[in-house]
Amino acid sequence: MKPHVVSIVGPTAVGKSELAVRAALRYNGEVISGDSMQVYRTMDIGTAKVTKDEMLGVPHHMIDIKNPDDSFSAAEFQECTASLIEDITARNRLPIMVGGTGLYIQAALYGFNFPSKARNESIVEKLEKEYEQHGAQALHERLKLIDPLQADKIHPNNIRRVIRALEVYETTGQTLSENHEQQPSVSPYSPHFIGLEMEREVLYERINYRVDLMIQQGLEDEVRALYDAGFEHSQSMKAIGYKEWIPYFKGEYDFNRAVELLKRNSRRYAKRQFTYFKNKMNVSWYNVDPMLKEDEFEKILEDLAGMLEET
Template identity: 70%
Template sequence: MKPKVVCVVGPTAVGKSELGIRIAQCFNGEVISGDSMQIYKGMDIGTAKVSKDEMQGIPHHLIDIKEPSESYSAAEFQEAVHRLIEDLENRGKLPVIVGGTGLYIQAALFDFQFSNQKRDDKIIDRLEKEAEDQGIQALYERLAEIDPEQADKIHPNNKRRVFRALEVYESTGKTLSDFHKEQTSGSPFQPIMLGLEMERKLLYERINSRVDLMIEKGLEDEVRSLYHQGLKDSQSMKAIGYKEFIPYFEGEYDFSRSVELLKRNSRRYAKRQFTYFKNKMDINWYDIDPVEKNAGIEKILTDLAGMLEET
């Protein structure tokens, strides 16, 4: 029998963490974080990382496993999740993946196939020199010609991802999109997908309020500390909640503009998350009303009990 895995997905601020903990409590489970930024130590406020008190004694995995100077990928996440699911299954625990990073979750649950091509330092060094001479835009335009589908997913200024996509193509003759399309349609698990959604206006109000609370908790100091560690160009600082403050620190605009952009970018990200999950995976969706939240959670838990018995 394939291992059963429950997965709680949806946009930011919709209430995934609380539901994941309740599921783990009710069904003898442990939580695996499906967030690409909560892996970083010292990035607590901006990633809305669940606190020890909020965990209520439920073990959480793949949180605080990397230094903010380190990189991380969906392929690494996939490998880590597969190891964790095997361990939890052996201990009689239900794996509960909770998060909003769609590609990571899809990769882990549906055996997404990645290029195993090791990095070629010679190619990277050459691409670095070309970027210095011609500008990153020129390399991005080259990628757009070679692999327009992948280029559409990458910001033109994200050198690391532009370089990697070009490097894979030059090393293998295949694009990253080619590798992604080779993924298998099945899953090595029995995934039970639960999606949380909320009326758009209410969700956006929650996002704005969450940002205000992050500011009160000291988000500016958290980001400033990372900035002064020389991490401005690291993968971790590209995250929403962090990148918006760098121009403020460098005098390009004021603090209020940083907060305004953080709220806007968070709302836009929530929309992208929802679109990704709707288009990529077969999910049981539940509309959450903040006023009737507890009743909504109880309904999900009842439904889940039936789903676990059926599979």
């Protein structure tokens, strides 16, 4: 039989981590973080990293395994989680993947084939020089001509991903979209996708509240420490929750503008997450009302028992 893997997915601030812990306690599970940012040490508040108290003794994996200046990719995530799933299953426990980075979760559970050729540093250097000379928009416009689907998914200012998409095409002759279309559609596991959704206005209020809470917990100091340590240009600092503070530290806008942008970007990210999971995976969706969460989580856990028994 294929190993069971439960995946709890959905937009940020919807309650995935809490449900994952409850599921792990109920079904003898261990949690694998499916968040591309929670791998970084010292980046705790801005990534909404689950705390020791919130874990309730449940083992959590793929958290705090990288330094802030390390790179990380979906391919590396796939490799790490394959070993974790094998180990957790061998100990007769249930792997429960939780998070919001759709590509990472999809790649891990469906055995994506990533471009096999090593990074071509000369092409990367050439593209970086073009970026310095002509700006991000020019490279993004070129990506639009080559791979409009990826260009639509990648913000022009996310220069790292724009360069990566162009590099893959120049190195392999194949666009990232073509590569994604050729990925396996059958999982080597028995995956069970549980999706949490929420009325949009309620979710957006929760996101705004979460940002306010992060600031009370010391988010500005967390980001400033990383900035002062020289991590400004690291991959990790391009994430929502971190990148919005850099112009503020440089005096380009004020504190209120930084907070406004952080809330706006978080809301937009939640929308993109929801769209990705809706379109890419066979998810059983549950609408969560914060006032009725206890009953709704119990129903989900009961349904999960049926999913596990059926297979």
